[in-house]
Amino acid sequence: MLHLIKMWLKVPVEERDGNGKRRLTGGKDNDRGTPQGGVISPGLANLYMNRMLKGWRQNRTGRAVSGAHGETTADDFVILSRGKATEALDWTRGVLERLELTLNEKKTSVRNAREERFDFLGYTFGPHYSPRTGREYIGHSPSKKSVSRIKTKVGDLLVPGQTWSHGER
Numbered sequence: 001m002l003h004l005i006k007m008w009l010k011v012p013v014e015e016r017d018g019n020g021k022r023r024l025t026g027g028k029d030n031d032r033g034t035p036q037g038g039v040i041s042p043g044l045a046n047l048y049m050n051r052m053l054k055g056w057r058q059n060r061t062g063r064a065v066s067g068a069h070g071e072t073t074a075d076d077f078v079i080l081s082r083g084k085a086t087e088a089l090d091w092t093r094g095v096l097e098r099l100e101l102t103l104n105e106k107k108t109s110v111r112n113a114r115e116e117r118f119d120f121l122g123y124t125f126g127p128h129y130s131p132r133t134g135r136e137y138i139g140h141s142p143s144k145k146s147v148s149r150i151k152t153k154v155g156d157l158l159v160p161g162q163t164w165s166h167g168e169r
Contacts, residue, residue, distance in 0.1 A: 008040035045075035052095050078120050085110045114138060122146040 012024040049072040056070055069080045079088045089110060096103060111118045117126035123146070128139040 005040060005044070011039075041075070046072075048099060048101060049075065049077060052092070052099070055095060056091075073121055076121055080113075119143045119145065 015023055017023060053070050053072060071078050071080065079085065079092065081088050089108070093103060109118070111126070113126045115127065117124050119125075122143055123140045124143045125140045126138065127136055128141060129136055
């Protein structure tokens with residue numbers, strides 16, 4: 001199994017740059033991490049994240065960062081906490097350093113979800129307003145980026161002036 005994982009880690013991945021030009025990344029000279037888009041990447045991320053979250057629950061951190069809870073999907077995760085978010089983030093950084101992993105600092109932040117929104121995995125979480133009553137509630141909705149992506153895909157499929165039929169009846 002280890003041999004198979006090592007082979008996956010050494011496979012080059014074809015990517016396209018902003019101009020559409022093809023390039024290969026990773027490969028046999030790659031010595032850290034999984035190639036972006038690699039087949040093994042989500043599986044290995046789940047192994048590491050599972051271990052980190054087990055440590056979270058079993059370690060004294062669960063008591064020290066009372067009420068904190070981690071949610072993960074592959075290599076994306078969010079920590080939900082009541083008042084001890086900075087401590088939870090510091091603990092997480094320490095564990096990841098010991099595993100020789102790093103956080104993406106551009107995507108890492110502390111937010112008060114009762115007062116400000118944040119995006120995670122295609123959704124926006126935080127304060128929302130009911131269109132029916134106008135009252136505020138804490139909830140989620142598709143993120144603007146996700147909605148924009150879907151609109152673009154649908155727009156690319158539609159041709160101006162083309163009519164759609166439902167087939168013969």
